[in-house]
Amino acid sequence: MDILPILSTLRRHKITATLLILQVALTCAIVCNAVFLIAQRMERMHMTSGVAEQELVRVRLASIGGTSEEKYPRDSEDVALLRQIPGVTEVASVNEVPFGNESNNTGIKTDPNQKKSALNATTYYGTHIAETLGVQLAAGRNLRSDEYVDLNVVTSALSKGDDKALPKSIVITQAVADRLWPGQNPLGKPIYFDKTPLYVVGVLKDLVRPAIWNDAYAKYSLIMPVRVADGQYLIRTVPEDRDRVLKAAVEKLKAADPNRVILKKDTMEDIRARFFQDDRAMTGLLVGVCVALLVVTALGIVGLGSFWVAQRRRQIGVRRALGATRADILRYFQTENFLLATMGIGLGMVLAYGINLFLMVHYELPRMPGFYLPIGALALWTVGQVAVLGPAMRASEVPPVVATRAA
Secondary structure, eight states, X not given: OOHHHHHHHHHTTHHHHHHHHHHHHHHHHHXXXXXXXXXXXXXXXXXXXXXXXXXXXXXXXXXXXXXXXXHHHXXXXXXXXXXXXXXXXXXXXXXXXXXXXXXXXXXXXXXXXXXXXXXXXXXXXXXXXXXXXXXXXXXXXXXXGGXXXXXXXXXXXXXXXXXXXXXXXXXXXXXXXXXXXTTSOOXXXXXXXXXXXXXXXXXXXXXXXSSOSSGGGTTOEEEXXXXXXXXXXXXXXXXXXXXXXXXXXXXXXXXXXXXXXXXXXXXXXXXXXXXXXXXXXXXXXXHHHHHHHHHHHHHHHHHHHHHHHHHTXXXXXXXXXXXXXXXXXXXXXXXXXHHHXXXXXXXXXXXXXXXXXXXXXXXOOOOOOTTHHHHHHHHHHHHHHHHHHHHHHHHHTXXXXXXXXXX
16 A cells, blocks of 8 residues: 555645644553553552452451550450450551551661651561561561560550660561661561660561551551550451351450440451552453543544545545555545554654653652553554544445446
8 A cells, every 4th residue: 555645635624633733642641551550540549568368357346545564464364255256367566557547657776866757667566467468478476475575565665755664675577677678687686666675576568557648658657576465356266167257256255344336347358348448449440441532532523534435435436446456445534544553652752751740759659660551552553543444444435436426
């Protein structure tokens, strides 16, 4: 197919051709970035937690007040009751849960004289929390029972400026170890919240933090040997017993004290689903935008193709009378549309890169990998060729006799 006659024809229809090119360019730019954002959201929603999500349920009670002397014995009684439920393998009274949106964050240092924290991490409290969560050790050991200190003792001492009441051991994630001591063995190394060191006794392969404002810091988690009595219990059981165990746990706690108020009773899957509900909504919105843009672009190509076929009926008839086959006419319109789409895609890739730079500067998004550009180009080429197929087939059916009719 000689492309020069096609370009000559397009020069006589500059406005309509330019409008279609701009439409394809804008669609290409938005679709490339939208697909990139969808991939980012999907990757975030499938973020690993490092815990046995299929085996965990959570019960949270409303605080009923009381002194520390009353809270901790009551908490121990609750844990003992929950352990009695058939199918329960482990129970922990905790201050926070993965993907729970409530996070106890703190800055940590590797030297007490540092002016600025090396990183910000979340701190999990609770006895048997590692065993209940089902996190895997990469090195070292889990915390021992004799290392735990009551939270009220720690807070009371810290309020007086005494950080010596802090426990002496701590478990960190591999992500924290890699950030603080890249390429080194972290076991036995000290970290500081203030002046008193806590020594690393264990390293977890993975443990996600509850509140994630930046995915790069999602695995910065610590477990400290601190006992809490917040009325929040994590219960581990086999997956098929979760609903039964959750119901039995509520009944047990209610039986122990009918006046208790159950704030939450859910599975870890429910907690994850709520945490990522905004990401799912954004993904759905972006998919809708992509589909809408591709449909509008396809309709524009169909409309323009139909318009040009109506305008060129006599020209098509002349070509048919001179020996052009239906395949020649079909190929002409397909090639013409391919050229317009290619021009639009070329401009759209430049726009896509510019939009990505804007998002990087103003919204701290990562750079879009280059392979998203050919994905967007392929999608638009496909949509364009399919969209023009109908008008092109109608054009190929124009009979030669049209050439003999008066204009």
